[in-house]
Structures are given as structure tokens and as C-alpha cells.
Amino acid sequence: MVREILIYPHEMLTKPTQEVDVIDNEVRGLIRDMFDTMREAEGVGLAANQIGVPLSVMVIDTTPKEEVPPVKLVLINPKLVKGEGKVKFKEGCLSFPGLSVEVERFERVKLSALNEHGEPVEIELEGFPAIVFQHELDHLKGITFVDRLKGWRRRMALEKYKKILREVQKG
Ligand SMILES: [Zn+2]
Secondary structure, three states: OOOOOOOOOOHHHHOOOEOOOOOOHHHHHHHHHHHHHHHHOOOOEEEHHHHOOOEOEEEEEOOOOOOOOOOEEEEEEEEEEEEEEEEEEEEEOOOOOOOEEEEEEEEEEEEEEEOOOOOEEEEEEEOHHHHHHHHHHHHHOOOOHHHHOOHHHHHHHHHHHHHHHHHHHHO
16 A cells, blocks of 8 residues: 655654564555555665564665665665775655755665574675665664765755755746
């Protein structure tokens, strides 16, 4: 089921999520809804709190943005184990419609998480999928991509976003 994506500054986007204890039918349903919602919005990643569920769950599917093979992941209680290298990339966010900002991230990451079956996994990602992972991991901590900017860059991005929102509201 496609759910509504919360738009910044919704408070759910600025609060850390809670770890999942048990992967039950509710969590499995949440994961299905997250894929449905992400695909309909043509996104490449989604965090559970973006659809109003404060649990540490993210989904990634780079199919819309990447050549083969796409990276498709369900990550529950994900952690960054190691990050290497720096890369700057202009990111978008489904919770900030119309805004894109350049953010510095690790180029390669090693992460640990549970998969949808509750099995612990360790995964290495590089390039675009690594960026998507770090963006979604921030969401789960209540951090958005504008929080990665400092000083005037952050102020400029928020000003621009306010303008975009006003235009959208005007129709
Ligand atoms: Zn986002």
C-alpha cells in the first residue's frame, strides 16, 4: 500500500527512530508499504519515519537511477561499521520535494544490519548505493540532508526550500 510521505519540517523527520525488536507481520507489512511508496515516488531509498513509523527500517532500490545490477536492500537496525574516502554528490530527498543539495559522504561504507528475515548481515557498498545508505541512515537518526550543511549553505538551502513550498502551496 502506498502511504503518504511526510514533508519537512514534520517533527517525525527530526527525531531518532527506535530499534526493531521483533520482525513480525506488522514490520513485514511496513517493509512492503515502504517499497510501494518508494516506487510510486520514483525514489531510490526510504526510511520508515518518512512515512510516519518511528522504527529503524530502511529500504533501498537503485533501479530508477542506476545501470545493472541495481542494489536492492531491506535494512533493519542498520549501523555504519566503517566509512572510507570522501565524495560530494547532489542529493534529493522525497521529504524535501524540489530541493537538491550537494552533500559530502563516505565513498565506501561497510554496514551491519538485520535483513527482512531477521538474519544479521554485513554489506559493503560503494558509490551511489553507499550515498543512498548514508542519506537514509541519517533519516533514521532524525537528521536530514540540510543538517549536513553548515552556516550560510544551510540557510540558503532552507530559504530555497521555503520558496519551493510556497510555490507548491500556491499551486
Ligand atoms: Zn531523504
